[in-house]
Amino acid sequence: xxxxxxxxxxxxxxxxxxxxxxxxxxxxxxxxxxxxxxxxxxxxxxxxxxxxxxxxxxxxxxxxxxxxxxxxxxxxxxxxxxxxxxxxxxxxxxxxxxxxxxxxxxxxxxxxxxxxxxxxxxxxxxxxxxxxxxxxxxxxxxxxxxxxxxxxxxxxxxxxxxxxxxxxxxxxxxxxxxxxxxxxxxxxxxxxxxxxxxxxxxxxxxxxxxxxxxxxxxxxxxxxxxxxxxxxxxxxxxxxxxxxxxxxxxxxxxxxxxxxxxxxxxxxxxxxxxxxxxxxxxxxxxxxxxxxxxxxxxxx
Amino acid sequence: xxxxxxxxxxxxxxxxxxxxxxxxxxxxxxxxxxxxxxxxxxxxxxxxxxxxxxxxxxxxxxxxxxxxxxxxxxxxxxxxxxxxxxxxxxxxxxxxxxxxxxxxxxxxxxxxxxxxxxxxxxxxxxxxxxxxxxxxxxxxxxxxxxxxxxxxxxxxxxxxxxxxxxxxxxxxxxxxxxxxxxxxxxxxxxxxxxxxxxxxxxxxxxxxxxxxxxxxxxxxxxxxxxxxxxxxxxxxxxxxxxxxxxxxxxxxxxxxxxxxxxxxxxxxxxxxxxxxxxxxxxxxxxxxxxxxxxxxxxxxxxxxxxxxxxxxxxxxxxxxxxxxxxxxxxxxxxxxxxxxxxxxxxxxxxxxxxxxxxxxxxxxxxxxxxxxxxxxxxxxxxxxxxxxxxxxxxxxxxxxxxxxxxxxxxxxxxxxxxxxxxxxxxxxxxxxxxxxxxx
Ligand SMILES: Nc1nc2c(ncn2[C@@H]2O[C@H](COP(=O)(O)OP(=O)(O)O)[C@@H](O)[C@H]2O)c(=O)[nH]1
Numbered sequence: 167x168x169x170x171x172x173x174x175x176x177x178x179x180x181x182x183x184x185x186x187x188x189x190x191x192x193x194x195x196x197x198x199x200x201x202x203x204x205x206x207x208x209x210x211x212x213x214x215x216x217x218x219x220x221x222x223x224x225x226x227x228x229x230x231x232x233x234x235x236x237x238x239x240x241x242x243x244x245x246x247x248x249x250x251x252x253x254x255x256x257x258x259x260x261x262x263x264x265x266x267x268x269x270x271x272x273x274x275x276x277x278x279x280x281x282x283x284x285x286x287x288x289x290x291x292x293x294x295x296x297x298x299x300x301x302x303x304x305x306x307x308x309x310x311x312x313x314x315x316x317x318x319x320x321x322x323x324x325x326x327x328x329x330x331x332x333x334x335x336x337x338x339x340x341x342x343x344x345x346x347x348x349x350x351x352x353x354x355x356x357x358x359x360x361x362x363x364x365x366x367x368x369x370x371x372x373x374x375x376x377x378x379x380x381x382x383x384x385x386x387x388x389x390x391x392x393x394x395x396x397x398x399x400x401x402x403x404x405x406x407x408x409x410x411x412x413x414x415x416x417x418x419x420x421x422x423x424x425x426x427x428x429x430x431x432x433x434x435x436x437x438x439x440x441x442x443x444x445x446x447x448x449x450x451x452x453x454x455x456x457x458x459x460x461x462x463x464x465x466x
Numbered sequence: 467x468x469x470x471x472x473x474x475x476x477x478x479x480x481x482x483x484x485x486x487x488x489x490x491x492x493x494x495x496x497x498x499x500x501x502x503x504x505x506x507x508x509x510x511x512x513x514x515x516x517x518x519x520x521x522x523x524x525x526x527x528x529x530x531x532x533x534x535x536x537x538x539x540x541x542x543x544x545x546x547x548x549x550x551x552x553x554x555x556x557x558x559x560x561x562x563x564x565x566x567x568x569x570x571x572x573x574x575x576x577x578x579x580x581x582x583x584x585x586x587x588x589x590x591x592x593x594x595x596x597x598x599x600x601x602x603x604x605x606x607x608x609x610x611x612x613x614x615x616x617x618x619x620x621x622x623x624x625x626x627x628x629x630x631x632x633x634x635x636x637x638x639x640x641x642x643x644x645x646x647x648x649x650x651x652x653x654x655x656x657x658x659x660x661x662x663x664x665x666x667x668x669x670x671x672x673x674x675x676x677x678x679x680x681x682x683x684x685x686x687x688x689x690x691x692x693x694x695x696x697x698x699x700x701x702x703x704x705x706x707x708x709x710x711x712x713x714x715x716x717x718x719x720x721x722x723x724x725x726x727x728x729x730x731x732x733x734x735x736x737x738x739x740x741x742x743x744x745x746x747x748x749x750x751x752x753x754x755x756x757x758x759x760x761x762x763x764x765x766x767x768x769x770x771x772x773x774x775x776x777x778x779x780x781x782x783x784x785x786x787x788x789x790x791x792x793x794x795x796x797x798x799x800x801x802x803x804x805x806x807x808x809x810x811x812x813x814x815x816x817x818x819x820x821x822x823x824x825x826x827x828x829x830x831x832x833x834x835x836x837x838x839x840x841x842x843x844x845x846x847x848x849x850x851x852x853x854x855x856x857x858x859x860x861x862x863x864x865x866x867x868x869x870x871x872x873x874x875x876x877x878x879x880x881x882x883x884x885x886x887x888x889x890x891x892x893x894x895x896x897x898x899x900x901x902x903x904x905x
Contacts, residue, residue, distance in 0.1 A: 339876060
């Protein structure tokens, strides 16, 4: 046959664009979740491609836990401006102050507080759909996630009650108060994301690249040392040359020792990596079912 | 650090099916494990759960068991997707479990597959379930089928037994519309012929399962003959800063069939307006030619009325178009289908109302024979039905094009997805209202 075939990145791209356009056509008030992390950087490029020469016809939404890496927020704000997009940021801080989110006594992590904060933002702006950058290869509980993931009026995900997805026909219908999460990158792997970033020559926050950082050893990983993560007595603290593979909160994102300075280096490193990227996030380690529980409660 | 020299060039989607205990989870686990697609923390988690529940034995099947509910019940309940890559190809596995909800799950998992792997227990041979899985693969027009004859270790790696089972399958084959079938003897537990060739079956000279998955030709799985572009979204820039874009009117969608060229005459259905392709944008930029399944935005020479749900086609190869529709469906919902009910029918980018006017018969999915006298279709049933739509549907027979030939039925009110449907070949091609009208 002729040259009429798509390589794997082109196939994933065409599929993701189809999904994004379906969102633009079927929903009245969609939003695109943009954190500045590598997956949402790909999402943004796909949205540009899906809708050009028009501008991306939906606002960007980010839930800021207050524990973000400062580098990430700086990048997020700059990219949104470059794309002339409308960026909406809602903070856990604010949600705590308003009583929308409540912190359990003694708990430092704000990961789970993203949930009520996100749900409140959805209500505030009456979003009917949020596009997110989650991938099925990230974690077991995600492996069954749909492209169009239905949430009831409490924002909950019911793994037993998902709509079957057949061919490329997505059932996007909702009743008032219900909500859809849509994941155009469902079929992408960590490697695909990096290869796409390389192919499209996309800028990523500098913490993905190797940099010197003071880290503390905790539960088998190196956590970035900062005011929120003071070393406990007896803990090992070291100055290392590290990078991050996946960006969560600054208190739970493990750093890996790495000399990777370019996207090519990262790709080479990813191809020989022996640990999944989520293996470097403390929030997922707690229990094997941790992700599943958070998803049921309305996590992305 | 060196950059990997070889990049996977294309992507193969496959699904695996078998009855409970045929060894499906073990086989997938083996594929991932032996192709070195597992990470240390996954192996570690495997080992951890082996100590807790498995008496210390690593259980490859645990790798693919996802949700807690499943772990509690000890079964998988839905379709799960797995990813792995070799230097040759990237793979997406749709893991569809084998229990009561089976047909529903398999239809879901297999609808996008290039290839199906049907697992057969070598001790049992071709049983009713194996026939069922092959029939569904055939109904869904999955281009390639692999019959993996598993647990060869339990039949002493016997060539005779393998040939016996292969013959059983071939007897059944003429009933199916499967073009490419391959039988491979494997032992998922021990790894024979999964990734590595088996020293214990020197009589088998064919490829290993992975070898076949890497080699099978998928380049012609898309219909490149007849142009089909369902219009998904009309692209009109809002207050563009570039004055050249003021009058821009693009038609966006994913090519469902054929090749599209600048300068090519096209017809818009159902209206029948004709025009010529002026510009094509793909993710790669402006091009002179695009093909299925690319997502494109095109501009036509004439400013004609086109909206979401319309289809742009080759005027020389017209699809069917009509309100009276004939189709096979797989019923997915616990509440059975009764004739007379009204639904929403989503087909390509169009959603219309449709009433099921008749259930013609149920299809026996172990031999594809029609069973007449069906008054309803229950969950997991496949049947032939007649529908009447509220407005014309532009479609192809599913056998000609999986994308323009498929649809889903949605229940108004609950919005549940109730059925997966496949249109029969149209009896009449589109006869557009304005057939000879071109601007
Ligand atoms: N002897 C033997 N046992 C196997 C083989 N493949 C799977 N099994 C066993 O068959 C049982 C069912 O396997 P499993 O993968 O859970 O089946 P599934 O229900 O199809 O996913 C398990 O005890 C496996 O260890 C094989 O090739 N040889």
